[in-house]
Amino acid sequence: MNFSTFLETQLLNTMFRSAAAYKPPAIYAALFTGDPTDAAGGPEVSTTGTGYTRVQITQADASWTAPAGDPSGGSISRNTTPISFPTPTGDWGRVTHVALFDAASAGNKLVWGQIVPKNINNGDPAPTFPANSISWRLD
Numbered sequence: 001m002n003f004s005t006f007l008e009t010q011l012l013n014t015m016f017r018s019a020a021a022y023k024p025p026a027i028y029a030a031l032f033t034g035d036p037t038d039a040a041g042g043p044e045v046s047t048t049g050t051g052y053t054r055v056q057i058t059q060a061d062a063s064w065t066a067p068a069g070d071p072s073g074g075s076i077s078r079n080t081t082p083i084s085f086p087t088p089t090g091d092w093g094r095v096t097h098v099a100l101f102d103a104a105s106a107g108n109k110l111v112w113g114q115i116v117p118k119n120i121n122n123g124d125p126a127p128t129f130p131a132n133s134i135s136w137r138l139d
Contacts, residue, residue: 001136004109005039024102024110028054029083031120031127032097036112042097045120047105051089054104067138074139084128092120095127098134111136 003011013019031052036042045052057063058081067075099112113136120127 001111001113001138002038003111006108007110024059024108026102026104027057027059027110028101028104028107029057029085029129030054030099030101031085031092031095032099032112033093033095034097035114036097036099036109041109042099042112044099045092045095046090049090050092050122051086052092053086054101055083055085056104057083057100070137074137076135076137078132078135079129080131082128082130083134084126087126088120088122088124090122092127094119098129 007022010019010022014021031045032042033045034043036044047053057079063079063081065076065078065080067077070076094117096114096117097112098115100110101107102110118127
């Protein structure tokens with residue numbers, strides 16, 4: 001998992017300056033066909049004629065495991081409920097990354113990471129991350 005420049009700035013301002021802690025008003029998952037990188041937007045799946053849209057992630061204790069120690073170090077939290085995108089009505093391409101934003105479109109990228117690449121085409125079933133398949137880890 002990678003933190004965006006935006007989120008890194010928020011955390012540092014909270015820890016070392018007088019800024020209040022940042023909590024996104026909402027969190028949306030987005031799919032990418034290439035690395036979104038730290039500050040750049042990256043190649044998000046096209047919303048034009050494909051049926052693609054970001055999906056809102058539930059911010060609740062029941063939707064994510066409590067952060068816990070990971071055997072290889074750091075702390076980790078996993079989704080406890082499936083995260084499903086809409087059924088494709090056009091080709092989405094080879095999806096390689098997932099990112100979380102604080103808005104349904106545009107907004108601030110919070111974190112992102114690589115996933116197992118998958119070609120998503122018109123008529124495929126709705127892409128879904130089953131429970132416990134997405135994990136966010138801090139070292």
